[in-house]
Amino acid sequence: MNELKRKKLNVMLENFILKQSSELLTRASMGWIYALSYDKKFLIQNFELKKTYKKDLKKKNKWFKQKKSSKNFDLFKELQELDTIKGRWEYIKKINLLRNLPIFMDSFESENDKIAIQLAREFLSSNEKLNILVLGAGCCGLFFANNLKKKLGQLVNILVCENRVQKSRIIEPYSRNWLTNLPKFLFNKKVDTDVTKVFDWFSNGDYIGVKLNMIEILLLESCKNKDIKFLFKEDPYDDLIKEPEIDLIVDATAGKVHEYYPNHKEKNILLKIPTNKKNDYLEFFLKETKNYHYPFFLNKQIINYHFKIVGIKENLLASITEYINNNNHDNIFYVWVGKLIKELNEILIIINIKEESLEIFYHLLKKKIPIEKFEQFIEKIKSKVDYRIIKLVKIILKTKTKDDEIYLEPPFSFSPRIKLFNKNLPKFYNKIIIPIGDSYYTGNAKVGNGLGMHLLYIDELAKTIKECF
Numbered sequence: 001m002n003e004l005k006r007k008k009l010n011v012m013l014e015n016f017i018l019k020q021s022s023e024l025l026t027r028a029s030m031g032w033i034y035a036l037s038y039d040k041k042f043l044i045q046n047f048e049l050k051k052t053y054k055k056d057l058k059k060k061n062k063w064f065k066q067k068k069s070s071k072n073f074d075l076f077k078e079l080q081e082l083d084t085i086k087g088r089w090e091y092i093k094k095i096n097l098l099r100n101l102p103i104f105m106d107s108f109e110s111e112n113d114k115i116a117i118q119l120a121r122e123f124l125s126s127n128e129k130l131n132i133l134v135l136g137a138g139c140c141g142l143f144f145a146n147n148l149k150k151k152l153g154q155l156v157n158i159l160v161c162e163n164r165v166q167k168s169r170i171i172e173p174y175s176r177n178w179l180t181n182l183p184k185f186l187f188n189k190k191v192d193t194d195v196t197k198v199f200d201w202f203s204n205g206d207y208i209g210v211k212l213n214m215i216e217i218l219l220l221e222s223c224k225n226k227d228i229k230f231l232f233k234e235d236p237y238d239d240l241i242k243e244p245e246i247d248l249i250v251d252a253t254a255g256k257v258h259e260y261y262p263n264h265k266e267k268n269i270l271l272k273i274p275t276n277k278k279n280d281y282l283e284f285f286l287k288e289t290k291n292y293h294y295p296f297f298l299n300k301q302i303i304n305y306h307f308k309i310v311g312i313k314e315n316l317l318a319s320i321t322e323y324i325n326n327n328n329h330d331n332i333f334y335v336w337v338g339k340l341i342k343e344l345n346e347i348l349i350i351i352n353i354k355e356e357s358l359e360i361f362y363h364l365l366k367k368k369i370p371i372e373k374f375e376q377f378i379e380k381i382k383s384k385v386d387y388r389i390i391k392l393v394k395i396i397l398k399t400k401t402k403d404d405e406i407y408l409e410p411p412f413s414f415s416p417r418i419k420l421f422n423k424n425l426p427k428f429y430n431k432i433i434i435p436i437g438d439s440y441y442t443g444n445a446k447v448g449n450g451l452g453m454h455l456l457y458i459d460e461l462a463k464t465i466k467e468c469f
């Protein structure tokens with residue numbers, strides 16, 4: 001776009017983002033306060049596990065030779081042609097396990113990296129249109145792209161880059177089959193109706209309910225249909241980012257490109273959050289590491305660890321809640337009943353892990369394992385972990401049917417952080433870079449201040465961008 005319009009865009013974005021920043025800090029702090037109030041028995045002091053198991057998982061995935069599959073593959077058509085809701089559900093579940101479908105290819109299919117980058121630069125070099133580079137094809141990057149394209153149509157060129165690849169030009173399938181808790185209004189009229197129609201097949205009431213990797217694959221296909229371009233490549237995108245006609249970089253990498261941001265001037269910030277009592281505050285110190293601020297309370301970083309049990313059918317709810325309600329004084333268990341139609345619905349259980357048993361769970365759950373496999377370790381670990389976890393697993397095993405596929409997932413941490421801005425918006429290669437989603441702040445899944453609130457913010461951001469036209 002021309003220089004004048006770009007200046008206008010920069011001013012409007014700056015006004016929007018700096019004005020919203022204190023509200024976003026309040027939203028983020030809801031997750032910290034929950035951890036301090038309800039999960040306080042599980043807060044951890046010095047234990048930061050740095051291992052990542054994704055690589056192991058990646059290697060175990062099989063590489064299927066690319067079939068000469070039809071280029072006209074369209075996920076929405078394929079789903080539409082199936083007669084039953086159950087059939088459609090099974091299909092969309094399966095899609096994310098397959099690796100050789102055209103949907104996983106980028107927009108420069110047969111080209112090598114050098115040519116793909118060159119073509120991508122050309123795509124973003126129009127000086128009439130708004131040129132946007134989105135880093136990260138997760139839920140927030142895809143939602144932003146879809147939402148803004150719907151608002152601006154031909155006025156915008158959007159290229160989405162992703163580095164989680166099988167190899168250049170092919171993205172890894174989306175694997176996070178986690179239930180979500182997102183109201184429908186966040187999507188209705190904001191993304192393509194093809195996507196919301198699919199949500200409606202599976203969802204019960206006002207919530208979407210479908211799993212995170214389903215939202216991602218649907219948004220990916222819809223973005224492609226709307227002529228948003230994709231570049232899937234492992235290496236950094238610096239060559240592309242230098243393109244002078246790029247007007248805006250949107251960071252949707254969940255915080256992976258922290259080095260693109262300038263340091264914040266204030267390393268330690270005191271934050272006072274009012275409680276319900278008059279003249280009473282919670283005092284947090286926000287301490288900076290790698291351009292993010294992490295909250296500390298009474299000199300300790302807020303951090304705790306959990307793992308999830310997923311795939312539990314809704315009909316097991318009664319026996320599970322009976323046990324949990326009587327054995328949950330310290331909030332070790334968090335039960336979330338999904339929002340899918342009855343025949344598909346599931347329960348998710350998040351279990352807090354005590355510091356002393358963290359290593360055991362990291363060791364056992366290097367990758368997700370079926371609950372039957374976990375049973376084999378019970379004798380060995382039962383004296384070392386909280387007995388309630390063992391008891392709950394036994395109840396589930398006793399009540400589940402042979403066909404239920406229930407898994408224990410690898411541990412993960414809640415170590416919240418937030419990006420704070422200096423007076424001006426950050427720039428990388430002289431272009432404004434805007435963090436969205438988990439690149440902005442990480443929410444607490446138990447409070448609902450994460451993904452849902454990210455999408456709300458992204459829609460407001462897209463509206464602000466639209467106002468420039």
Ligand SMILES: Cc1cc2nc3c(=O)[nH]c(=O)nc-3n(C[C@H](O)[C@H](O)[C@H](O)COP(=O)(O)OP(=O)(O)OC[C@H]3O[C@@H](n4cnc5c(N)ncnc54)[C@H](O)[C@@H]3O)c2cc1C
Binds near residue numbers: 136163413
């Ligand atoms: C362990 C854990 C469990 C959670 N459980 C749930 C749950 O059960 N239900 C729920 O609703 N929410 C859950 N959440 C929250 C939810 O996952 C996040 O809110 C959501 O994924 C944020 O979306 P995002 O697009 O910002 O980040 P992500 O979904 O993480 O997407 C970031 C994308 O950027 C890509 N990327 C990274 N670096 C680069 C780079 N340099 N260049 C290009 N691309 C890059 C990544 O590969 C990824 O595809 C959980 C979060 C965590 C961490």
